[in-house]
Amino acid sequence: MIALGDWVFGRLDAVRAWRELADARVNYSVDEVRRPAWNIDLHRTALPEERPGPPEPGGPWEQACRLVRDYEFSPPEIVRALYDPAAPLLGRDMLLEARFHGMHFYCGVRVTEVVDATRDGDERVWGWAYETLEGHLERGKVMYEVVKRQKTGEVLFVVSCHSQGAPTLDPITSLGWRLFGRRTQLRFYRRCGQRLRLFVEATLRGEHPPPGPSSTSGRLVCAPTDARTHRWDALAIHRVAPG
Template identity: 65%
Template sequence: MAQWGLGRPDTARELAALADAGINYSPTEVRRPAWTLDTHLHGLPAERPGPPEPGGPWERACRVVRDYEFTPPESVRALYDPAVPLLGRNMLLQLRFHGLHLYCGVRITEVVDETRDDGARVWGWAYETLDGHLERGKVTYEVVKYRDTGRVEFVAASHSQRAPDLDPVLTLGWSLFGRRAQLRFYRRCGVRIRDSVTADSEGRAGPMPPATPPRAWGLVWVPSDAGARFAHSPEIHCVTPGG
């Protein structure tokens, strides 16, 4: 059941509670037109043809993706335990819409680390939505280097659907703003990771620092450039908005 309140909820407790949550959909359900299927490609600084260069754009982009530092802080922030291995890690997402903050859980269910038949070197991971999430579905984030040309890309692919048990207020909000918010999120992810990789290659301070993100009680809030997280304006929040 959706839990509404004022101020920040106990986010450490909510993250811990995700251990008992299940994936809130079945892949057998995914088909158009009931589901939205997206693939967003964002070009990154290129390398020379061949395998990824040590310390080059592909490796730097992988680091940013690994830590989920590319998420736009005005839209989505995330809390996780860095001591938990990437595969199987739960993250508590804070979805932000002006003064309304929605807290939803996701779990990393896949790590991609391969060289494909065409020679492309790929690294990334995917999360799936947990019980109580605003949406149902999966997002895969990958960094790809094409060995033949040196081209490097960030790819975000997803299938998604509004959770069926949203209350009337959130259902209306999703109808009015949901798709636009999705598309803006993917655009901003591409801009942020490209800016970070470019700034890093030029020795400038990028939009997200390479240092370890700030921690609270052993947990990590990302992205690191979001500013203070425990001294902020009052919020209206909803935990497990998907019921």
């Protein structure tokens, strides 16, 4: 059995690590969230526009929602995810693989909110949020939303989050997080928006969009679809639940 906190060289039983998330709890309380101890971020990316009015069938808003639902927007060089697509979105456990300079950190998150609404009589919004579980490098919540402003036809991808490094990191991981974690976090958000826009644009040109994650082991899938295994991955240091 892979004990949480072990350092592992080579192959890792990620499926077993995913199963262990069922017993994990969210690792923070919203009552703790306040500046300056926490980072509170908001990132907006403009997607191809539609005509004013409700979302168009097969248009940018619908295409973006599909890609966000399947976690296709995540840049595989930074973060990948293992999850059960048959499980309801709300409450879904996801094992994230954060890839960082020859080290792969495996951390759990849980989808704790799903949004499907019209705000202020104008903005059509769909999205979801996950929160970090015990053992994660970070503590916090990230919300991913696709928004259409029906009066203008603007379509946006909005990422909002609050986060901080987990206070229980070991000294080596804590030092690495202080030096590079925030920079990598901000790069992740930028890349998410860039990838989603590129995929939506490609779909509108008639190119084949990402088909959605494919099965890797039993009922689980790995996202995004274009994640690839490299020969050097076997030499990476794998850390399960470093926080």
